[in-house]
Amino acid sequence: MRRFLTANAFVLSLLVTVGIATLLPARGGFATVVDHSTTVAIALLFFLYGTRLSPREAWEGLRHWRLHVTVVVATFVVFPLLGLLIGLTDLPTPELAAGVAFLCCLPSTVQSSIAFTSVARGNVAAAICAASFSNLLGIVASPLLVALVLGGQGGISGQAVLDVALQLLAPFLAGQLLRPLIGRFLARHRRVLGLVDRGSILLVVYSAFGEGVVEGVWQRTSVVSLLALVGLEVVLLAVVLVATWHAGRLFSLPREDRITIMMCGSKKSLASGLPMAGVLFAGPVVGLIVLPLMLYHQLQLMVCAALAQRLGRDVDDAAPVSTPVEVRR
Template identity: 50%
Template sequence: MLRKIDTFLLCLLVTVGLASIMPCRGVGVSVFNTLAIIMIANMFFLQGARLSRRAVAEGITHWRIHLAILSCTFVMFPLLGMGLHRLLPGMLDGAMWTGVLFLCCLPSTVQSSIAFTSIARGNVAAAICSATLSNILGIFLAPLLVGLMFGRHASGGGGGIMPIVLQLLVPFIAGQVAQPWIGEWAHRHKKLLAFSDRGSILVVVYTAFSEAVTQGLWHRLPPAQIGRVVMMDTGLLFLALGLAYLAARAGRFGRSDRIAILFCGSKKSLASGVPIASVLFAPSDIGLIVMPLMIYHQVQLFICATLARRFARQADDPPVPVQGAGETCSRPGS
C-alpha cells in the first residue's frame, strides 16, 4: 500500500512555490528575517520545555546504543559525505555538494526516528533518549563539523559561534529552566506546538528561498541537477542504512536495539537543519544549501516507512527455530 502523502511535504512544496512566484522584497526581507529568528528561538525554547529530565536520566544508562547511534550520526555520515565527494566530485555543482556535506553534519530526527522504531517493534526508550541527545549535541557538533569541512566559509553568514549560542542554545536552556512550570502544559498541547515548530521551518524556508530566487536560484539549479541530488541522497541513505545495520550486528546488539540504531542512525533532521543553516550560511546561499536536506528528508520518510512495516511483519510472523540460534531481544537497561 502506498504511504499517505505527508501534509508537511505539501506545505514545503507550496512554500517553495510561493517564494518562487512572490518572493519577499525590500522591507519584507527584514520583517521575515526577524520573524524567522523569533520563531526559531521559540522552537528551541519549547523543545527545552518539553524535554523531560527524568526520561533522559533513565535512558542515558544504555550507553552502548547511544554511542553507536551518535557515531553513525556524527562520524559515519561526515566520512560518507567526504568519501562520496572525493569519488564523484563532478556529479553535483559546488552549492549542491555543500548542501550534501552540510546534511551529513546534522543531528538525527526525533519524531520520525521514534515513530519508525516503534512501528518496527524496536527499542523505543533508547530511540527517545538517543534521538533527543543527538539533537542536543547537534547544537554544538553540527557547527563544529561544518567548520571542519568548510573552514572559514562555514560561518560566513552567521558571524561564528555566538549566533548559535544566542538563537539556539540560550532558548533551549531557558526552556529547560522553565520545564517544571510549563512542561506539563507543553505536553498537553503537542499539536499546537507541532504547528509552531513546522510553522517556524516554513517561515525560514520561505525567507531563504525568497532570497535565493531573487539571486537567480532556478537559473542556477536546472532540473537535471535536482535529479542528481535525488540520486545522491538516495544512495547516501542506503549506504547509511547498510553500514548502521552492519555496525549494530558487529556490536552484538539484540534485534530491538539494532532497529533503534538503524532508524536513529540513518536520519537527518530538517527541523534542526534549516535553523542551523540560517545561522551558519549567508542568506543568499541557504536556498540552494538546504535543497539536498529537503529532498533527503522526504526520501528517508518513504524508505524508512517501508522498512519499518517490513520489520513489523517479521515480528508478527511466528519464529522459525534455527539450531544454534540463541539471540534474544535486549531491553532498555539490560
C-alpha cells in the same frame, strides 16, 4: 482520496510551501520578518521541548553513548568519505560535485531532526542531545573537514557558538526551569507541540527555498546537470538512511533509538552551511557550492517527513486498543 490526503498531509504541505516560496519568495522587509519569525519558531520549539522533558529524561538521553557515537560517526566520518568520493568524480560538474562534498562535511540539522524524531515516536531526549552536540562539534570539525576534502581554508567565528547557545540551549533551559509551572498544562495539550514541530519546519523550508529563488541560484546550471545532481543526492540520502538504520541494529538498540540515529545521522544543516560557505569560499562559485546543499535540504525534509509519518503510524497501529466491557445487569 481522503485517506491519502490525511496520511500524506505533511508531505503535501511541504510541496505547497515550496510552490509558494517559488512563486512568492520573501523579499525586502518581508524577508527580514520571515527570518525573525523562523528564529522565534525554533526558539519556541526548544522551549516547549524543555517544558515537556523532565531532567531525568534529558540525562537518560545524554547517557546513550552508543547512539551519540553512531550519529557523530555517520555525520563526520561516513558522510565526508562519501563526499570525498563524489568530489573526485567531478559529477555532474566539478562545481556541483564540490558542493556535494561540502554538504557532506556539515553538521546535522537541529530543529528538523528533533521534530521528525518526535513525529516518528523516537527518542526525543537523545535527539536533542545528539543534534545539538552535532551542531556544536560542527563549528570546529566542518571547516577542517572541508579543508581535507576540498583543500579549502577558512574558519568560523565564535559568534556561531553564541548563536547556537542563544537560539537553542537558552530556550530549552528556560523550558526546564518553567516546567514545574506549565509542564502539566502542555501535557494536556500535546497537539500544540505537533503544530510547532510541523510549523517550524514549513517556515524553515519557505525561508530557505525562497532565499535561493531570490538569489537566482536555481538558474546557474543546466537542466541536465540539475537532474543528475538530484539523482546523485537521492542515492546519497538512501545510502545514509539505510546505513544509519542498520547501524542501530548492529548495536542492538531499541526501535526508538534507531529512529533517532536515522533522523539525526542523515541530515545536513542548511542554517549552518550557508554562512559557513560564505566564509570558506569566495566569488560567484558560492552560489553553485550551496546549490547541492539547498536541494539536499529540501530532499531530506520530503523523504524524512514521509518516513516519520510512516514510522509514527506503525507505532499507533501496533498500540493496543481498549474495547468496552459489557456489564451484566
